[in-house]
Amino acid sequence: MKSNEGMPILPVEAYTSQAWFDREQERIFSRTWAFAGLVGDISEPGQYVSVQAGLNNIFIVMGQDGQLRAFHNICRHRGTQLLRAVGNTKKVITCPYHDWTYDLEGCLLSVPDRRNQFPDLDMASLGLKKASVARWRGMLWVHPDENADPVEAWFGGVEPHLGPHNVDELVEYEKGRTEYDIAANWKIVVENYIDGYHLAHLHSGTLSMYDHRRIESGFEGPHFHFWEPLGAEYAADVERNAPTPLVIPAEQAGAWVPMLFPGIGLAENEDSWSVFHITPLAPDLTRVVVRTKVADVSFLKFASQSIRSYDFWSGRVRGKYESDDGDDPMASGDFMQEDIYACEQQQRSLQSPFFEHGPSALKGEAGVRRHQEVVMEWLGEE
Numbered sequence: 612m613k614s615n616e617g618m619p620i621l622p623v624e625a626y627t628s629q630a631w632f633d634r635e636q637e638r639i640f641s642r643t644w645a646f647a648g649l650v651g652d653i654s655e656p657g658q659y660v661s662v663q664a665g666l667n668n669i670f671i672v673m674g675q676d677g678q679l680r681a682f683h684n685i686c687r688h689r690g691t692q693l694l695r696a697v698g699n700t701k702k703v704i705t706c707p708y709h710d711w712t713y714d715l716e717g718c719l720l721s722v723p724d725r726r727n728q729f730p731d732l733d734m735a736s737l738g739l740k741k742a743s744v745a746r747w748r749g750m751l752w753v754h755p756d757e758n759a760d761p762v763e764a765w766f767g768g769v770e771p772h773l774g775p776h777n778v779d780e781l782v783e784y785e786k787g788r789t790e791y792d793i794a795a796n797w798k799i800v801v802e803n804y805i806d807g808y809h810l811a812h813l814h815s816g817t818l819s820m821y822d823h824r825r826i827e828s829g830f831e832g833p834h835f836h837f838w839e840p841l842g843a844e845y846a847a848d849v850e851r852n853a854p855t856p857l858v859i860p861a862e863q864a865g866a867w868v869p870m871l872f873p874g875i876g877l878a879e880n881e882d883s884w885s886v887f888h889i890t891p892l893a894p895d896l897t898r899v900v901v902r903t904k905v906a907d908v909s910f911l912k913f914a915s916q917s918i919r920s921y922d923f924w925s926g927r928v929r930g931k932y933e934s935d936d937g938d939d940p941m942a943s944g945d946f947m948q949e950d951i952y953a954c955e956q957q958q959r960s961l962q963s964p965f966f967e968h969g970p971s972a973l974k975g976e977a978g979v980r981r982h983q984e985v986v987m988e989w990l991g992e993e
């Protein structure tokens with residue numbers, strides 16, 4: 612389907628078919644910088660994290676010299692994955708299959724029974740394949756291509772539209788780490804994130820502290836940026852009303868909620884900073900991991916801020932509807948549950964023979980249409 616003015620661009624198959632999913636994995640997620648964690652995840656030699664970047668599994672490890680390096684997580688013998696998830700390796704990386712061993716710089720160090728089994732082995736040519744690694748705004752990033760353009764160039768255009776937060780100075784709120792498996796295509800999750808039209812409606816009870824009429828949003832290259840100010844009542848005394856201690860000066864309070872391509876959302880606001888990391892798992896299944904950082908102040912300060920702001924919040928955050936059904940997401944008072952519900956219901960409707968695209972809101976859904984165009988451009992389709 613071609614775009615008409617104000618209509619969506621992508622066909623239903625873009626959200627349901629394995630062929631589209633595979634093409635996106637190859638042409639989008641394997642060719643862009645991928646979020647790999649927070650800078651604090653790797654703080655000493657031997658620590659590592661691994662991440663799926665499209666078709667590539669990549670790990671970052673800190674060497675004895677304190678340098679971060681990224682490698683494709685593939686043994687040079689028969690390709691077994693070397694490291695799992697997150698952890699600490701000793702001074703070397705040993706493949707579990709036949710114990711080929713590499714140093715933290717990726718060089719092949721030893722091969723069991725080498726003289727008998729591999730008399731002519733050229734060890735020097737069998738180092739791990741390199742990927743690119745970078746730190747940017749308190750986050751770790753990898754790119755499958757060893758010679759990728761710098762991360763600063765990739766995000767350079769959107770950076771002026773991001774929050775004034777110094778992410779490295781904040782501390783992770785470990786209990787706030789959440790993982791959701793959402794039964795919807797990753798683009799539905801992204802579109803929901805960048806849809807300004809739904810904020811005052813789906814989230815009428817949960818996000819009413821911001822002024823959705825004064826949203827400023829747009830695209831810089833493939834990246835979506837978004838800012839909105841506080842609502843007047845919240846802003847009247849944000850130092851008192853914020854549920855947790857401020858992380859930026861009160862004069863700058865507001866919410867920056869960009870969606871960096873492809874699928875790395877940030878939620879940078881007056882009292883917290885979060886990353887919303889979207890990983891496509893299947894055409895109709897998407898994982899979202901949310902990690903949050905807050906002010907690096909004492910527990911006492913958090914407790915007293917919570918008491919100070921209690922009056923402001925009590926009764927202010929509520930479900931969209933009231934319901935006796937304890938499982939009704941619309942009554943949950945939790946904006947994530949509201950969003951997940953909307954995304955999953957949309958995905959289900961796409962299967963119906965009666966589904967057809969409806970009109971798209973001129974301003975409130977402009978970002979959704981632009982994101983669909985960006986996906987098309989990356990897939991190399993008309």
Ligand code: FES
Binds near residue numbers: 687706707
């Ligand atoms: S596959 Fe790694 S040692 Fe054989």
Ligand SMILES: [Fe+2]
Binds near residue numbers: 804809810813814946
């Ligand atoms: Fe939402």
